[in-house]
Amino acid sequence: MNNFETRLAACLDELKWLYSELYGETPCFEQLIGRIRQFAASRKPALTALDRAREADPEWYRRSDMLGMMMYTEQFADSLAGIEKRLPYLKELNVRYLHLMPLLKMPKKENDGGYAVSDFRQVDERIGTIDELSHLADVCREQKMSICLDFIVNHTSDEHEWAVRAKKGEKEYQDRYMCYDTREIPDEYEKTVPQVFPNTAPGNFIFCGEMGKYVLSTFNPYQWDMNYKNPVVFNEMACNMLYLANVGIEIFRIDAVPYIWKELGTSCRNLPQVHTIMRMLRIIAKAVCPAVVFKGEVVMAPHEVAPYFGPVDKPECDILYNVTTMVCVWNSLATRDVTLLKWQMDAMDALPPEFTFVNYVRCHDDIGWGLEESAVQYLGSDPLEHKKFLYHFYIGDYPGSFARGELYNYDPVSQDARSCGTCASLCGIEKALDECDPGALGLAVSRHLMIHAYIASLSGIPVIYSGDELAQLNDNRYTDDPVKAVDSRFIHRGKLDWARAEKRLDRETVPGLVFQALQKLIRLRAENPVFNAGARERTLDSGDKAVLAFRREGGGQTLTAVYNFSEFPKHVQPVQGGRCRDLLTGRDYADGAFEIGAYQALWLLKA
Numbered sequence: 001m002n003n004f005e006t007r008l009a010a011c012l013d014e015l016k017w018l019y020s021e022l023y024g025e026t027p028c029f030e031q032l033i034g035r036i037r038q039f040a041a042s043r044k045p046a047l048t049a050l051d052r053a054r055e056a057d058p059e060w061y062r063r064s065d066m067l068g069m070m071m072y073t074e075q076f077a078d079s080l081a082g083i084e085k086r087l088p089y090l091k092e093l094n095v096r097y098l099h100l101m102p103l104l105k106m107p108k109k110e111n112d113g114g115y116a117v118s119d120f121r122q123v124d125e126r127i128g129t130i131d132e133l134s135h136l137a138d139v140c141r142e143q144k145m146s147i148c149l150d151f152i153v154n155h156t157s158d159e160h161e162w163a164v165r166a167k168k169g170e171k172e173y174q175d176r177y178m179c180y181d182t183r184e185i186p187d188e189y190e191k192t193v194p195q196v197f198p199n200t201a202p203g204n205f206i207f208c209g210e211m212g213k214y215v216l217s218t219f220n221p222y223q224w225d226m227n228y229k230n231p232v233v234f235n236e237m238a239c240n241m242l243y244l245a246n247v248g249i250e251i252f253r254i255d256a257v258p259y260i261w262k263e264l265g266t267s268c269r270n271l272p273q274v275h276t277i278m279r280m281l282r283i284i285a286k287a288v289c290p291a292v293v294f295k296g297e298v299v300m301a302p303h304e305v306a307p308y309f310g311p312v313d314k315p316e317c318d319i320l321y322n323v324t325t326m327v328c329v330w331n332s333l334a335t336r337d338v339t340l341l342k343w344q345m346d347a348m349d350a351l352p353p354e355f356t357f358v359n360y361v362r363c364h365d366d367i368g369w370g371l372e373e374s375a376v377q378y379l380g381s382d383p384l385e386h387k388k389f390l391y392h393f394y395i396g397d398y399p400g401s402f403a404r405g406e407l408y409n410y411d412p413v414s415q416d417a418r419s420c421g422t423c424a425s426l427c428g429i430e431k432a433l434d435e436c437d438p439g440a441l442g443l444a445v446s447r448h449l450m451i452h453a454y455i456a457s458l459s460g461i462p463v464i465y466s467g468d469e470l471a472q473l474n475d476n477r478y479t480d481d482p483v484k485a486v487d488s489r490f491i492h493r494g495k496l497d498w499a500r501a502e503k504r505l506d507r508e509t510v511p512g513l514v515f516q517a518l519q520k521l522i523r524l525r526a527e528n529p530v531f532n533a534g535a536r537e538r539t540l541d542s543g544d545k546a547v548l549a550f551r552r553e554g555g556g557q558t559l560t561a562v563y564n565f566s567e568f569p570k571h572v573q574p575v576q577g578g579r580c581r582d583l584l585t586g587r588d589y590a591d592g593a594f595e596i597g598a599y600q601a602l603w604l605l606k607a
């Protein structure tokens with residue numbers, strides 16, 4: 001038996017069991033297996049070699065030299081060909097996985113930044129071709145860089161062939177979505193299903209005049225939810241994933257995972273069947289293309305995220321976003337209080353060490369203020385009032401705020417809102433520059449660097465949002481484009497400013513200072529095995545609520561990381577457990593209490 005058949009045989013029973021749990025006895029299962037076999041047979045030698053290498057080294061993405069960068073192809077380098085030319089720039093930062101945001105065929109105008117896919121097997125013509133994507137993946141692989149692509153599993157665009165045929169009245173294609181003749185069932189759903197974009201896209205259904213039916217569109221009106229109760233949908237999407245894996249995609253960012261199964265009378269989030277589907281996709285991927293890993297986008301309440309790893313012996317996602325830690329970082333900067341962040345770290349440290357998280361401070365989306373409400377209450381704040389404080393703070397509308405951001409999806413009924421802006425603008429760099437305030441600028445740059453040092457010291461994979469390595473500011477030009485103007489997330493989706501990038505060698509400039517500091521963090525992280533995922537980690541009591549301290553032990557090293565989330569120098573009680581050297585400054589620290597500067601980060605390696 002070849003490798004694929006051996007792998008398939010080991011999981012076929014489980015796959016069949018799960019499939020029949022959702023779909024009963026159906027010929028669709030055998031059809032799926034037949035198609036999987038074809039994808040396995042057509043996987044090219046370079047990729048099967050990678051499969052073998054990764055099967056022998058399953059920790060490949062958990063080592064301290066792993067670093068991700070996420071970007072929109074067209075904003076970074078116009079096209080896929082442009083990315084290839086810019087690879088040397090990414091090498092300067094030692095980027096090992098490159099997350100290219102949606103680039104598959106999408107509607108020309110409204111497309112939710114590409115999250116509305118019109119064809120899962122074609123690259124959007126403005127960005128390149130599928131052959132160019134395959135070529136780029138080959139070039140990157142030779143340079144030990146993996147390409148990560150979004151796999152948008154919940155919906156298609158309303159220009160996808162299925163939607164087009166559904167509109168023309170073909171029942172077979174209408175059955176791939178959730179279409180209703182009257183408002184009766186949609187109204188029932190609306191009673192229990194929350195809204196994702198209450199302001200920019202209210203309601204969960206649209207009326208499609210052409211078809212004369214109501215269609216479920218949880219996100220935007222042109223993003224139609226697929227009907228996973230139909231096994232054909234599952235089969236087609238599994239095959240689309242394998243197709244892209246054979247093009248050379250090594251990491252799939254599975255978009256909006258919790259939403260894919262719907263049941264009347266529920267919130268249509270996190271239903272058990274979602275886990276069945278994720279487990280089946282995972283089994284299929286590991287049989288055909290074991291080099292591939294899944295990164296799940298689960299932006300949910302803290303306790304709802306970890307279940308998407310699945311049980312250790314029946315895993316679903318390999319990697320998940322550490323969304324709550326990201327939110328706690330911004331909360332700590334606004335409050336100058338790390339209590340919630342420390343509790344979040346304690347919760348993370350209690351999870352099995354096999355779990356891998358992506359750690360990040362910014363991405364292409366808004367910051368949703370999803371803090372654990374009971375914890376906020378425990379600290380004496382009302383959760384809604386605290387949320388209001390945060391979103392006001394990050395639009396600069398609060399005394400002492402340093403931030404320049406935008407509101408996102410303010411809901412006048414619930415008073416919920418989220419925040420947008422680039423890391424640099426939210427950290428105060430934009431305001432300090434506008435006000436020509438060198439003192440404030442110094443603090444803002446330190447803030448930006450301190451939170452990057454923090455994410456670089458956590459277990460998992462640090463991911464930088466393209467532009468943040470140069471402290472790029474908000475780009476307000478999106479308001480000139482009527483399609484984008486309604487969506488303030490575009491404020492932090494500007495084009496990479498290559499003139500700014502030219503300054504990266506000059507430490508007298510903000511981009512130069514930030515770029516070189518990040519380079520150093522990345523290098524130090526890669527050189528020290530204490531940063532490997534799986535090292536033991538525990539928080540410490542620094543004696544000051546603005547100072548976060550924690551210890552990592554692994555790879556024969558002991559490191560105490562300390563971060564001051566305030567603009568005041570602080571006195572820290574002895575946490576380092578002996579003589580240390582700060583990897584960041586090279587300074588020696590004796591055992592005992594010590595001072596930490598405003599927004600300073602310390603990586604204290606035990607001597």
Ligand code: GLC
Nearest residue numbers: 112113115219255256297365
């Ligand atoms: C994910 C994306 C977001 C998009 C949504 C709908 O949450 O990150 O940008 O709007 O999915 O596809």
